Amino acid sequence: MLNEKERLLAILQGEDVDRPAVICPGGMMSAATTKVLEKFGDRFHSDPGLMAEAALAIRQTTGFENLGVPFCLTVEAEVLGSRVDPGDASVEPLVTEYGAATLDEMLNLPAPSFQRDGRLSIVTDAIGLLAEKSEGTPIIGNITGPISLATSIMDPMIFFRLMGKEKQGVHRVLDRLIDFLVLFAREQIRAGAHVISIADPSATGDILGPANFRAFVVPGLNRLAAEIRRAGAGCIIHVCGRAGTIVDEFNDIGSAALSFDSVVSMKKVRDRVPGPPLMGNLSTHMLHTNTPEKINRATRRNMESGVEIVSPACGISLSTPHENLRAMTDTVKGL
Amino acid sequence: MHKKETVLADMARAVVDMDETAAAKLAETSIELGVDAYTGINDGLVKGMNIVGEKYDNEEYFIPELLLCSDAMTAGIDVLRPHLPVKEQKVKEKIVIGVIQGDTHDIGKNLVKIMLETSGFEVVDLGRDVAPQKFVDTAVEVNARLIGLSTLMTTTMGKMEEVIRLLEDQGIRDRFRVMVGGEPVSKGFADRIGADAYALNGTEAAKTALELVATF
Known part of the structure; x- marks a missing residue:
């Protein structure tokens, strides 16, 4: 019998296993609900001990087969000049002020220190603490995808215009951001993360379209996934939104499991992208508002769609009832 | 040299082509040719933006393109607005x-x-x-x-x-x-x-x- 860690890592290596894994990676796709978080005061985003404790409590309460930190998508933007409202147990951290107004300003941002700046070391320290307690459970570290990071440092409406007007400059900025993301992923892996999950909610097919996605997103995700594998960890890439126009592009992204939103048919993805393991994609709206019985049935249908990893389709609502998440994880485990 | 008949189509084209400079320049040309500003906006620039909307609905254009088209339309409107007769500058909803x-x-x-x-x-x-x-x-x-x-x-x-x-x-x-x-x-x-x-x-x-x- 495989333990949770062996199963997930085998799946990410493309091996056949006994059953799908059921996870919620963390980051933008965190299962940190208000009910769990309110037990930890208001420093679970900024104190490594509390972050680790909260991650353990999430696993305990929901049954997801992983530990995942951090619980937001703002750690990187914060060390690259943006102002972040830390939120609380009922509101996720939000970028409230952008760090740069031009591509030149973005290129001139000082390189962050992994020891001193923002919450970078909070995340790696929390991973270190989890590594001591995580026997048999995979630890998933999370990074913000390059386009989402860029549009958390600069107003997306300006950045998207520049994609059309100053392609070279945009490429240079993205390359620099990816350099930093590679280093952050390596730090997390060194601290004990077994898997790195990349979420890039601003890089959707609906927003960018296939041509921009091919030019600006595919090369970056490829490089990130390759570097993460080279550093010895598994890799997951989450894609938000309708993916119909960009699905075929994923044939050019090697070595990462692919996670899609609930509007995407996993069967169709499987037909068009036969290679990588697929993860997904229970509607977060359903998880929030439906009954455990309905979630049980939806989870079964989800498993029949051929996914190797069952997970929520996107970031879940902070007020999602635990019984619903339990219904999902119990169904996959056959309990 | 532009004629009255082609300048409107060219303004629409400039919007669809995301060409801010051309849209502003053509708006000036339309005034020089005696096209009234109201017609220039509606049958030129906005007509172009409607084509852009169709391209967006048909998944030919996406957000980056849409933003640049809208900038081109605005550049043209900025040139034409001062030429609108006061009665045409009716109160908008x-x-x-x-x-x-x-x-x-x-x-x-x-x-x-x-x-x-x-x-x-x-x-x-x-x-x-x-x-x-x-x-x-x-x-x-x-x-x-x-x-x-x-x-x-x-x-x-x-x-x-x-x-x-x-x-x-x-x-x-x-x-x-x-x-x-x-x-x-x-x-x-x-x-x-x-x-x-x-x-x-x-x-x-x-x-x-x-x-x-x-x-x-």
Whole structure:
């Protein structure tokens, strides 16, 4: 019998296993609900001990087969000049002020220190603490995808215009951001993360379209996934939104499991992208508002769609009832 | 050399081609040729933007293209506006829009803004993470009759309902039409909270807003 860690890592290596894994990676796709978080005061985003404790409590309460930190998508933007409202147990951290107004300003941002700046070391320290307690459970570290990071440092409406007007400059900025993301992923892996999950909610097919996605997103995700594998960890890439126009592009992204939103048919993805393991994609709206019985049935249908990893389709609502998440994880485990 | 007949088509083309400089230059040419500014806007620039809207709906154009086309249209309008006769600068229908409190995703809302402006509305954009009371206060203050609420996050949907409750509590619900939109929102949700309409996307929002104006 495989333990949770062996199963997930085998799946990410493309091996056949006994059953799908059921996870919620963390980051933008965190299962940190208000009910769990309110037990930890208001420093679970900024104190490594509390972050680790909260991650353990999430696993305990929901049954997801992983530990995942951090619980937001703002750690990187914060060390690259943006102002972040830390939120609380009922509101996720939000970028409230952008760090740069031009591509030149973005290129001139000082390189962050992994020891001193923002919450970078909070995340790696929390991973270190989890590594001591995580026997048999995979630890998933999370990074913000390059386009989402860029549009958390600069107003997306300006950045998207520049994609059309100053392609070279945009490429240079993205390359620099990816350099930093590679280093952050390596730090997390060194601290004990077994898997790195990349979420890039601003890089959707609906927003960018296939041509921009091919030019600006595919090369970056490829490089990130390759570097993460080279550093010895598994890799997951989450894609938000309708993916119909960009699905075929994923044939050019090697070595990462692919996670899609609930509007995407996993069967169709499987037909068009036969290679990588697929993860997904229970509607977060359903998880929030439906009954455990309905979630049980939806989870079964989800498993029949051929996914190797069952997970929520996107970031879940902070007020999602635990019984619903339990219904999902119990169904996959056959309990 | 441009003729009157071709300059309008060329203005539309400049918008579709995302060419801000050409749109402004052609707008000047149209004035020199004696095309009236109102015709230049409607049969040139806005016509181009309508083609852009179709391309967006057909998944030929996406957000980056849409933004640049809208910039080209605005550049042309800026040239033509001072040439509009005063009677044509009629009062526009106002709509207050914004992303509801707790959410900072505003790509969809910005798209709605562009489409509403293209359809002739004066848009008062409150931005993102906007408190329910702020929608109500602003609508009253600027004398708008339409309110548009957007969200991407299921967590914030309760705040949309609050806007409607606030209007009711202040006894001014009848003076406004409220429309809602965004990824987690549906027609059913709109009905449940007592909104007047639901719109799926930017182009729909513009059509829906025009329909709502007709209900006064």
